[in-house]
Amino acid sequence: MSNVVHIFFVLFSMVLLPACSRQVPEEEYDLVIRNGWVLDGLGNPAQKADVAIVGDRFVKVGAVTAAGAREIDATGKYVSPGWIDMMDQSGQVLLKNGRAENKVLMGVTSAIGGEGGTAVPAGELRAYFRTLEEQGISINFGSYYNAWQARSAVLAENITTVTDADIAAMQAQMRLAMEAGAVGMSSTAFYPPMSLLTTRELIEMSRAIAPYGGIYAAHMRDESEKLLSAIEEMITIAEQASVAVEIYHFKSAFAPHWGSEIHKAIDLVNRARSRGIDIAANQYPYTAGGTGIDATVPRWVWEEGEEEAVKLLRDPDVRSRLKTEIADPHSDRMVNNSGGWQNITLANAYNEKYTDYHGKRFTEIAELVNKDPADAAWDIMLEALPNRAYALYHLMSEGDVKAIMQQPWVSIGSDAGAAEVLGEVDAIGLPHPRAYGTFPRIIAKYVREDGLLTLADAIRKMTSLSAKRMRLSDRGVIKQGKYADVVIFDYDNIQDNATWQQPLRTPTGIDYVLVNGVVVAEQGKHTGKTPGRVLYGPGYQSQ
Structure with missing residues (x-):
């Protein structure tokens, strides 16, 4: 081979090899x-x-x-x-054990947490996310930052008067969380003291996340008798703040309205969507929800904080008044929503004395301890402190669950943690x-x-x-170039x-x-x- 041909061959190979590699x-x-x-x-x-x-x-x-x-x-x-869990509760536990085994074994590869907010304040969020990845997690994880977290960073817990300066400071907390990686803002205005959050506060904080493309997700103020007004509030926030909104665990949790109100609620959402409002929802496929026994107690009891509430709940005269209030068919607490204590079961008493009662209806427990069901429930709740005793509330109908599931804009969220x-x-x-x-x-x-x-x-x-x-x-589909979940x-x-x-x-x-x-x-x-x-x-x- 001549020198000229040899040099040409080497140069030609050098051009081809990088392309092949x-x-x-x-x-x-x-x-x-x-x-x-x-x-x-x-x-x-x-x-x-x-x-x-x-x-x-x-x-x-x-x-x-x-x-x-x-x-x-x-x-x-x-x-x-x-599979993507749209309503996860693993923010804290992933720091202790990132394997999330119960999630992984049911096919969850990504989870969006934060109904109650991020596991740390906004200023510590970057470090928190870094820690998760450095320690190792088995699922992909994102989180909302809660409106109450922003409010609490600015105001004491029970302050009701909010100034423009307070609003501006809350918005600054929201911006800090969004820039640190939060996916949006959540709220849980059904629960005291978070119910102190006004529509105005939620609108203004939503305005802070909207430019970042954040979503406002909410456990709405009411999922029972006032379900439609709660959805109207979500729509108002979406319109006035120009923000996408997500309804957490969409349901009609009010026994007297089973089979009827959910269709009005679905129609309300569909009409909002038809005029360009970015509203959607997620749900879990069960007829019972779960939350603290405290959700059976009228809201006013909690207005001065937990310490004062405990004093009130130990007072026999207050107890008598509370029993009358929750017997009112228009009460917005969970007893009426579930159709009575017979549809509420004890889930976790945090007390060995009551372990054998787990899974029993409160009407059954009441007979066993010779008490009124309300007294049985509230005594168990108080004895669990500082833990939060839990109950399962059978407050949905299967027909309503199915009606929600058939909506094309409803995704799936477990409302459960790792x-x-x-x-x-x-x-x-x-x-x-x-x-x-x-x-x-x-x-x-x-x-x-x-x-x-x-x-x-x-x-x-x-x-x-x-x-x-x-x-x-880059997720949620099997397609060339996407992440392989x-x-x-x-x-x-x-x-x-x-x-x-x-x-x-x-x-x-x-x-x-x-x-x-x-x-x-x-x-x-x-x-x-x-x-x-x-x-x-x-x-x-x-x-």
Whole structure:
């Protein structure tokens, strides 16, 4: 070979080699999922396909001819984007144990927490998020910052007079949280003292998050007799603050209105959406909610704080007055909403003396302790302090749950936290089956058994709908270039095994769960891997 030809050949090779090296050789896929029925997450019918992953991303969907470093045979199984929990309660517990085993084992790969706010104040939020990733988490996690957190940073707890300067300071807290990575603002105005938050305060704080693309999500002031007025408040805030709003755990929690009011509520939301209001909701697939026994006590008792409330609740004359008040059919507390004490069960007394009463109705407990049901409940509540004793409130009808689920703008949220120890209660101390069964239940009951949803639409509600809502543009779908969050499940055998009687049982039929391309659950067991990432909100500004 002449010197001229040799030099030409070397130079030509140098030009070609970098181009060739940029392509992924087929034998170097990190993981290939073979022969599964792929649900893309967008609501399209399942397609038989292979899925190839390199690093944390999908790189090919279709016929993958060469092998990966690891292969999963999904023959006869469905391959779905990872499921997104729109109402998570894991903000605190992830600092103690980032594995979130009960979440992972029911297919959750991403969770949005913060109904009650971030686990730390706004000024510490950046460090908190860094700590999660440094310690390791198995799921992707984002969080709202609560309006009451902003208010409390500015005002003492029970102050009702709010000045323009106070509002400005609250807005500054909101901006601080948004720039640190919060996904938006939450509120829980149903509960005292958070019910002191006025519509004006919520509008003005929402105005602070709107430029960042944040969402306002709320446990509304009322989910019972005044459900429609509570939704109207959400719509007003959305209109006046130009902000997207999300209704937490959408329901009609008022026994006298079962079967009727929810249809008016749905129509109210649909009419708002038709005129351009960005309003949507999430729900959990159960007819009972869970919260503290304190929710049975009239609001005024809590106006001066917990210490004063405890004194009032120990006074027999006050007790007599309270019993009369909650017997009023227009009372907005949980006894009337549930249709009576017979529809409320003790969930967690935080007291060994009452352990045998867990799962019993308060009417049954009352007979066993020879007390009025209200006295039995409130005594258990007071004896649990400083812990918050919990109850399950059977305050929804199955028909209403189904009516909500059929709305295309309703996504899925468990309203439950990660368990610090698998097989124990979740982070908020409430043994409700939703902490272990929410997502498989959607498929097992409402798709396979009831035929209420198609499988493709159920998956859409659990994936792309949530991702789009939360501005997670790279998640929620199986598509080349997107993050490789995956659930592989057996449609015929997927089952939520958690029940009211045994709420801490893990599901079956979920074979694999991947987060960012890493297998975190395999054949019903957690792998110990922690590849999760913080889901920073759209206003995040790195420093």
